[in-house]
Amino acid sequence: MNISGNSTSNVGEQGIGTVILFLxxxxxxxxxxxxILSQLLKNKVPAPFTVIVLILGLIIGIITAHINQMNNDFLLGEQELNGINPHLIFFIFLPLLIFDSAFNSRFHVIQPQIISAILLAGPGVFICTIIVALCAVYIFPYHWSWIDALMFGSILSATDPVAVVTLLHESGASKSLAALIDLESLLNDGSAFVIFSIFKDIVIKKATTTTSIIVEIVKFTMGGPAFGLACGILAVFILNLLNNELEIEIISTFGLAYLIFYLADVELGVSAVLAMVVMGLYMAKHKYCISSHVQLPIASTWRIIIYFINILIFMITGIILAHSLVGTQKHVDAIDFGYSIVLYLALHIARLLAAVILHPFIKWSGVNLSWKEYIVLVWSGLRGSMAVILALMVDSEKVIDEMTRHRVLFHICMIALLTLTINGTSSKFVVRFLGLNHGTPESETVLLQALQHMRKQTSEQLYEMKRDKQFTDVDWIILNEYLPEKLVQEMDAKRRTSVHRRLSITPEHDVIGVPADSRSKIVTSAVELSEVPTIIENDAVSHASISSQHCTLHHDFVLRMFGFRATDSHKSQNMRNELITRFLTALSVDYEKQWYI
Known part of the structure; x- marks a missing residue:
């Protein structure tokens, strides 16, 4: 008995050790x-880093899948990892990933997008599920039932928040559009998981009556957010009682993520994803519950942990994709690859149709998206680890026919691979081609104002330095390479913008202390300048925030916004919103600033 137990224990320990070795x-x-990407290739490879990791895992998985001998610890670790329980991935990685996306978001940027995100994640997911189900029933020759097809459609309606967030951060999309897609992907997972759970229970005969189905829908959709809100309120109250407890406050956020996710999913049977999103957003709105001296360390800690988790989950996803594609060969023919391409196109059509149908409601919510932004919205529907996890859950249900399970797994893996490699790689080009990386007119105005201020201050400092004997040996030509003027030109070349040209024709203020012959010519009259509001005149910064003793020198930091007229109320409101967003985003520490929204 003891020998057998020790033998089993040793095998388990060896398996864990080989997994750690491989990871x-x-x-x-x-x-x-x-x-290699950053130092040698200078980030010229268009694929996001997460896609590179996915491809790396895919290559390793394909190679090891064709190696029969598993005596090597490295290969044994890969084999153990391939057989990992999908529920384990679900409970280890998703709580932190979802909570991080919500908790570390800029709530003042996300707040205007909440209603639109709910529309896209609610009715939008339902529309996508129906269209994919139609494709599975009428195009695929598998003779699936409608229940099987709807379960399949719900899996493919779940966009991957991990992949989407990484994609948006690297594509150069505007903050508002990125916030909408980010929040939609988070809520999307919750609603898609609700639909998936319902149809999966019907398929495996767990839910049979209409009443039980309705109860499950209400419990998932209403119970999850309600539980998350209650937990968020409690978490903010408790964290407010702590004062600069660095270790406790940081560890508490990690513990809360796992605890609430477990309680919601296992104990209460509500949507854990929606609970985490709501709790994270509530805590993001009340970020001041984290002590001021802890906010920067906690952000850095979460960023490092999430970066590490992203590597792990995309590596594991790549391995699972490889083995899934290889392992389903006996139930998959060459024509099934063609059906996957048809399905890939159908997914984009479904997402586009959902956007068109919901456009009036999105506009009613106050979010005005251009047709270019809708294209990015449709193109950013990446399927990744979340869809693969749900497909593996289906594959683990032996009640379902083996051929159906393998075909579901194959198509999900193919779609994840196609969207991550094609959409993920080309999104930067799509954003640049559509000109969405240039920012709004208001953000461009603010940028020009900041650059104008930098130019003015640089000119003053250079003038003083050239008069100082200590700097007589300075090579001013080399120094010029590091000045803002040169940096703006490099930024224009990289982003294909014309900020430097616009800056060159922007009227400048008098440079204090610089002789008249050294000053730039002022091309705007005093009358014109008086019609252009300053930050103070635009109510972006309170008058009270400026000390009276510095009022005589306010021209040193209050710059006029060129190319903007106060007579246009719509532009005035847009400019005010832009300045508020910039102001709040620039604050690295949240001193109960949400009152300003």
Whole structure:
């Protein structure tokens, strides 16, 4: 008895050890890839880093899938990892990933997008599910029932928040559009998981009556957000009682993420994803519950942990994709690859149709998206680890026919691979091609104002330095390469913008202390300047925030906004909103600033 128990224990320990060995290698390999991309290739490879990690895991998985001998610890670790329980991935990675996206978001940016995100994640997911189900029933020759098709459609309606967030951060999309897509992907997972759970229970005969189905829908959709809101209120109250307890406050956020996710999913049976999103957003709105001296360290800690988790989850996803594609060969023919391409196109059509149908409601909510932004919205519907996890859950249900399980897994893996590689790689080009990386007119105006201020201050400082004997040996030509003027030109070349040209024709203020012959010519009359509001005149910064003893020098930091007229009330409101957003975003520490919204 003891010998058998010890033998089993040793096998288990060896399996865990080999998994750690493989994951360690995977993380180091991913870091080396990152160094190659940034240092040697200068980030010229269009694919996001997460897609590179996915491809790395895919290559490793394909190679090891064709190696029969598993005596090597590295190969054993990969094999153990491939057989990981999908529920384990669900409970280990998703709580932190979802909570981080909500908790570390800029609530003042997300707040205007909440209603639109709910529309896209609610009715939008339902529309996508129906269209994919139609495709599965009438195009695929598998003779699936409507229940099977709807379960399949619900899996493919779940966009991956991990992949989407990474994509948006690297594509150069505007903050408002990125916030909408980010929040939609988070809520999308919750609603898609609700639909998936219902139809999966019907397929495996767990839910049979209409009453039980309705109860499940209400419990998931209403119970999850309600539980998350209650937990958020309690968490904010408790964290407010702590004062600069660095370790406790940081660890508490991690503990809360896992605890609330477990309680919601296992104990209460409500949507854990929606609970985490609501709790995270509530805590993001009341970020001041975290002590001021802890806010920067907690942000850095979460960023490092999430970066590490992203490497792990995309490496594991790549391995699972490889083995899934190889392991379903006996139930998959060459024509099924063609059906996957048809399905890939159908998904984009479904997302586009959902956007068109919901456009009037999105506009009613106060979010005015251009047709270019709708294209990015449709194109950013990446399927990744979330869809693969749900497909693996289906594959683990032995009640479902084996051929159906393998075909579902195959198509989900193919769609995840196609969207991550094609959409993920090309999104930067799509954003740049549509000109959405240039920002709004208001953001461009604020940028020009800041650059004008930098130019003015630089001119003053250079004038003083050239008069100082200590700097007589300075090579001013080399120094010029590091001045804002040169940096703006490099930014224009990289982003394909014309900020430097616009800056060159922007009227400048008098440079204090610089002789008249050294000053730039003022091309705007005093009358014209008086019609252009300053930040103070535009109510973006309170008059009270400026000390009276510095009022005589306010021209040193209050700059006029060129190319903007106060007579246009719509532009005035847009400019005010832009300045508020910039002001709040610039604050690295949240001193109960949400009153300003």
């Amino acid at each position: 360690s290698f995977g993380v180091l390999a991913a870091c080396i890839c990152k160094l």
